[in-house]
Amino acid sequence: MTPLRISIAASIASVLLILVVLELIRARRLKExxxxxxxxxxxxxxxxxxxxxxxxxxxxxxxxxxxPPAILFAAATLFIILVLLHxxxxxxxLTDESVILAQKVALLEQRLEExxxxxxxxx
Amino acid sequence: MRTGRVLAIVPAHNEAGAxxxxxxxxxxxxxxxxxxxxxxxxxxxxxxxxxxxxxxxVRLPYNLGIGGAVQTGFKYALEQGxxxxxxxxxxxxHDPGELEKxxxxxxxxxxxxxxxxxxxxxxxxxxxxxxxxxxxxxxxxLVSLLVRQRVTDTTSGFQALNGKGIALFAVDYPSxxxxxxxxxxxxxxxxxxxxVPVRMRDREHGASSxxxxxxxxxxxxxxxxxxxxxxxxxxxxxxxxGRG
Numbered sequence: 001m002t003p004l005r006i007s008i009a010a011s012i013a014s015v016l017l018i019l020v021v022l023e024l025i026r027a028r029r030l031k032e033x034x035x036x037x038x039x040x041x042x043x044x045x046x047x048x049x050x051x052x053x054x055x056x057x058x059x060x061x062x063x064x065x066x067x068p069p070a071i072l073f074a075a076a077t078l079f080i081i082l083v084l085l086h087x088x089x090x091x092x093x094l095t096d097e098s099v100i101l102a103q104k105v106a107l108l109e110q111r112l113e114e115x116x117x118x119x120x121x122x123x
Numbered sequence: 124m125r126t127g128r129v130l131a132i133v134p135a136h137n138e139a140g141a142x143x144x145x146x147x148x149x150x151x152x153x154x155x156x157x158x159x160x161x162x163x164x165x166x167x168x169x170x171x172x173x174x175x176x177x178x179x180x181v182r183l184p185y186n187l188g189i190g191g192a193v194q195t196g197f198k199y200a201l202e203q204g205x206x207x208x209x210x211x212x213x214x215x216x217h218d219p220g221e222l223e224k225x226x227x228x229x230x231x232x233x234x235x236x237x238x239x240x241x242x243x244x245x246x247x248x249x250x251x252x253x254x255x256x257x258x259x260x261x262x263x264x265l266v267s268l269l270v271r272q273r274v275t276d277t278t279s280g281f282q283a284l285n286g287k288g289i290a291l292f293a294v295d296y297p298s299x300x301x302x303x304x305x306x307x308x309x310x311x312x313x314x315x316x317x318x319v320p321v322r323m324r325d326r327e328h329g330a331s332s333x334x335x336x337x338x339x340x341x342x343x344x345x346x347x348x349x350x351x352x353x354x355x356x357x358x359x360x361x362x363x364x365g366r367g
Contacts (some may be wrong), residue, residue, distance in 0.1 A: 025347070025348075026354050028355075031298075032344045032345075032348045032351075035347070036340075036344060036347065097185055104184045
């Protein structure tokens with residue numbers, strides 16, 4: 001059985017995570033789009049922490065007999081990997097977009113210079 | 124200041140098949156309409172066709188999604204000094220013949236933002252798939268509750284705005300599936316919102332861009348955004364508001 005103290009500490013940590021994420025959205029420092037995965041993580045960890053019977057059952061399924069809180073760490077790790085993977089895809093998209101922007105700006109600048117030169121030549 | 128001119132903002136993403144007719148139709152309704160087509164990273168001939176039909180065309184270097192595209196139009200309206208703007212979709216489902224109905228409350232000074240609602244007033248035979256209708260009703264109820272004003276259609280992209288509305292949306296407009304959050308934004312800034320019943324046509328070309336999984340994601344995202352927004356003191360980010 002999971003020690004009660006671990007359940008309480010993990011529940012508090014999950015609730016804090018959820019509250020911090022919500023406050024970051026409110027203060028407009030985090031976009032909803034990137035917050036959803038964090039909230040899902042927070043809620044999943046909260047459920048696993050507070051629902052002690054459930055944690056034991058899942059531990060039983062997976063053959064973890066000695067120490068059920070190990071499932072809590074496993075779940076947390078899994079969600080962190082998911083969030084990081086998501087960030088990698090977002091970062092890749094941002095990289096592509098900033099390349100396109102830089103090229104666009106450079107091409108616009110060249111056209112502008114060309115236009116200005118032509119006007120100077122005409123005067 | 125462009126007195127008397129109305130800017131029609133048309134966001135379009137791969138609408139080469141419909142955009143020409145949409146631009147022509149808007150211009151034929153009233154010669155006082157200028158049209159700007161915001162091409163949201165199309166890979167087809169949308170921009171070329173729109174320009175050939177006499178629209179000003181703003182080409183985004185890559186796809187920003189509907190919110191970013193529409194906001195580009197509002198920024199254009201602000202820079203060019205338009206006092207009235209309408210927004211309608213590039214796929215032809217919004218009938219330009221209804222535009223005057225949307226503009227009328229603005230001209231009378233009765234509202235700052237007017238939305239064309241598919242569900243206000245009479246039943247007008249607009250067929251919406253069941254799941255979609257459920258989403259529309261859900262957001263209409265939720266928003267009505269949050270802003271304490273009855274709204275029937277928060278997902279309509281058929282809108283008209285005066286200078287105040289343009290100035291607000293030019294600095295702050297939500298990203299994907301933006302109309303619902305925008306409704307709350309308008310009312311939080313104490314702008315006057317009015318709905319008028321309109322008919323909408325079935326799409327002429329292509330399929331709706333919203334698939335099942337995306338709608339579930341949007342439902343979650345928008346609900347979260349709405350609930351968090353209640354706790355915001357400043358709906359517009361402070362630094363933006365200060366600059367404006």
